[in-house]
Amino acid sequence: MxxxxxxxxxxxxxxxxxxxxxxxxxxxxxxxxxxxxxxxxxxxxxxxxxxxxxxxxxxxxxxxxxxxxxxxxxxxxxxxxxxxxxxxxxxxxxxxxxxxxxxxxxxxxxxxxxxxxxxxxxxxxxxxxxxxxxxxxxxxxxxxxxxxxxxxxxxxxxxxxxxxxxxxxxxxxxxxxxxxxxxxxxPALTAVETHEDLSPLSGVRAKVRLSLIVHGGSIFEEDGEIQFTDYGISGICVFDMSRFMVIPEGRTLINGFDDYAAEIDFLPDVRDVDSLVRERLAGEPESALRSVVKKPVAEMILGRTGGDPEMTAWMLKHFMVHPSGLRGWDHAExxxxxxxxxxxxxxxxxxxxxxxxxxxxxxxxxxxxxxxxxxxxxxxxxxxxxxxxxxxxxxxxxxxxxxxxxx
Ligand SMILES: Cc1cc2nc3c(=O)[nH]c(=O)nc-3n(C[C@H](O)[C@H](O)[C@H](O)COP(=O)(O)OP(=O)(O)OC[C@H]3O[C@@H](n4cnc5c(N)ncnc54)[C@H](O)[C@@H]3O)c2cc1C
Missing domain, CATH: 3.50.50.60 (FAD/NAD(P)-binding domain)
Known part of the structure; x- marks a missing residue:
């Protein structure tokens, strides 16, 4: 036939x-x-x-x-x-x-x-x-x-x-x-694992500006909602950032992301940081951050800065986390x-x-x-x-x- x-x-x-x-x-x-x-x-x-x-x-x-x-x-x-x-x-x-x-x-x-x-x-x-x-x-x-x-x-x-x-x-x-x-x-359009233990922030969502920094320069920037998880960070802006996280030639999964840092700006709309320091952060540290960021974020930032107003203001704009890896094929889009x-x-x-x-x-x-x-x-x-x-x-x-x- x-x-x-x-x-x-x-x-x-x-x-x-x-x-x-x-x-x-x-x-x-x-x-x-x-x-x-x-x-x-x-x-x-x-x-x-x-x-x-x-x-x-x-x-x-x-x-x-x-x-x-x-x-x-x-x-x-x-x-x-x-x-x-x-x-x-x-x-x-x-x-x-x-x-x-x-x-x-x-x-x-x-x-x-x-x-x-x-x-x-x-x-x-x-x-x-x-x-x-x-x-x-x-x-x-x-x-x-x-x-x-x-x-x-x-x-x-x-x-x-x-x-x-x-x-x-x-x-x-x-x-x-x-x-x-x-x-x-x-894998791309996926969540990012971080060296820092962000589990105290797990479940927190925040509207931020996210940047990907390599050797001191920004290669990606996007405003959006970030979600903290027990392994790192997720959310659409994080997914978009993952497209730019290329493992350099000669590196492996173990050290492939060592050159990258993700910078989280919790106050993308605030330009006048000095007045923020004067008007809010000079006061009692705990209440100074109330209504600015969610409580677990405030606690982590104050834990890192010890409540110093200038440093706290700086960290609200430049909260650095260091990627250790991408979430992998099962989780990638x-x-x-x-x-x-x-x-x-x-x-x-x-x-x-x-x-x-x-x-x-x-x-x-x-x-x-x-x-x-x-x-x-x-x-x-x-x-x-x-x-x-x-x-x-x-x-x-x-x-x-x-x-x-x-x-
Ligand atoms: C959870 C998730 C959410 C997403 N959301 C969006 C979104 O909202 N917007 C957007 O733009 N993109 C989104 N994407 C990406 C988008 O779905 C893909 O880019 C798109 O589907 C790719 O189309 P494609 O035809 O190339 O492959 P697919 O749609 O993946 O289709 C390929 C097909 O080939 C079949 N196949 C594979 N190998 C064989 C084989 N050997 N024999 C027979 N069949 C085989 C597979 O079973 C599959 O059905 C998302 C992806 C995921 C995983």
Missing amino acids: ERKIYDICIIGGGASGLACAAEAGKLMPGISVFIVEKNDVPGRKILSTGNGRCNLSNMKCPGHEDVLRFFSSIGVMTRTDDAGRIYPYSEDAKDVAEALTGAALQTGAEIMTGAVCTACSFDEKERLYETQITVKGDSAAEHKAFSVLSRRVVIAAGGKAAPKLGTTGDGYRLARKFYHSVTTLA ITRGGVPLNELKMDRMESKYFPGLFFTGEIIDFDGPCGGFNLENAWETGLRAARAIASDMETMGRDDNGRQQEE
């Missing part, structure tokens, strides 16, 4: 894979798309994004209008908050995952869940990709292995962050098999590093080495701050790959069976 040859095989039914399938099906009705997804449901990670609300884009992203048009075309209405973060109107991430899955299925995509892509290769002579897939059974004997043939492959397997959600870095292994390099990978952009035709998301091989989403060497930038990257790259494929198919024409004619 003749084997079916799909137009596209998408490895990973997450944000970018589903967007790619939905758009390709819309632009090229009848296109045959096979999606292999490790999890039991497609779009599993989308459900966890934005604390279940799915911060799907940001007004600051140059491509957000195109992305919003796409979402509107699949029935997702959105709203934007004061900070420019864009969410589904219902603020329910499930609606986004379901709309994407529904749109992909509606255009005829086949989605196989609970199925792991174990390898992928290109047959130069046939000009076909062969994707090896294992479907897990209850026992080893019940595992099924088979392969899918396709004219194109989209590697949309995500990064290494949040492995419980299916992303265990498989895509990088596949990329290397196609001679692509992968830049140094690190994204991966820093990936397939270098200069190995891809970025207008198509296609490999420069293998025609018909595409990379979308987090697998590429892109990382954005919190606020919808990473999902935006997933949608944008997924749509770009779909449009490149549709335009190629349009140019090349199809035969009567809806199959693309060979050149």
Whole structure:
């Protein structure tokens, strides 16, 4: 029996894979798309994004209008908050995952869940990709292995962050098999562990200005809410700071962060520190800090300064903590590093080495701050790959069976 040859095989039914399938099906009705997804449901990670609300884009992203048009075309209405973060109107991430899955299925995509892509290769002579897939059974004997043939492959397997959600870095292994390099990978958008014992502050939240200092100079600064934990610091501004904490060449996890210090300014709005010293801090130390910072913070600062007014004022603006590490892959939202952009035709998301091989989403060497930038990257790259494929198919024409004619 003749084997079916799909137009596209998408490895990973997450944000970018589903967007790619939905758009390709819309632009090229009848296109045959096979999606292999490790999890039991497609779009599993989308459900966890934005604390279940799915911060799907940001007004600051140059491509957000195109992305919003796409979402509107699949029935997702959105709203934007004061900070420019864009969410589904219902603020329910499930609606986004379901709309994407529904749109992909509606255009005829086949989605196989609970199925792991174990390898992928290109047959130069046939000009076909062969994707090896294992479907897990209850026992080893019940595992099924088979392969899918396709004219194109989209590697949309995500990064290494949040492995419980299916992303265990498989895509990088596949990329290397196609001679692509992968830049140094690190967990990002994650909490930071500190050398200082901050457990007395655990649970305290404060609106601060956070800076990352290296060799006396600031390389990152952001206003936001910090959360103290028993291992260190967390919160959106800390997550954003983690993107800049690169372990220098030749260092290890043990001493990799020794050059970094995080400076917490508890009074970002106060410029006139001298009058603060005169009017408040010269008085009785305990009451001087009441209503300025939360009690555990006041106690820690006064413990460090002994109540000296000048030093206390200085420490309110320059509370230093020293990172000992990042919280790691299990707790990170994204991966820093990936397939270098200069190995891809970025207008198509296609490999420069293998025609018909595409990379979308987090697998590429892109990382954005919190606020919808990473999902935006997933949608944008997924749509770009779909449009490149549709335009190629349009140019090349199809035969009567809806199959693309060979050149
Ligand atoms: C907790 C959390 C919250 C987040 N919140 C936000 C947010 O609010 N806004 C934002 O912009 N970004 C957010 N992100 C980041 C964002 O979710 C990712 O950057 C985005 O989902 C990446 O899209 P992707 O398509 O590359 O990969 P994913 O969405 O991760 O999808 C990849 C898929 O590939 C599958 N897969 C992997 N390997 C294989 C294999 N071998 N075979 C078959 N399938 C495989 C995985 O199971 C997964 O479903 C968050 C991330 C996390 C973890």
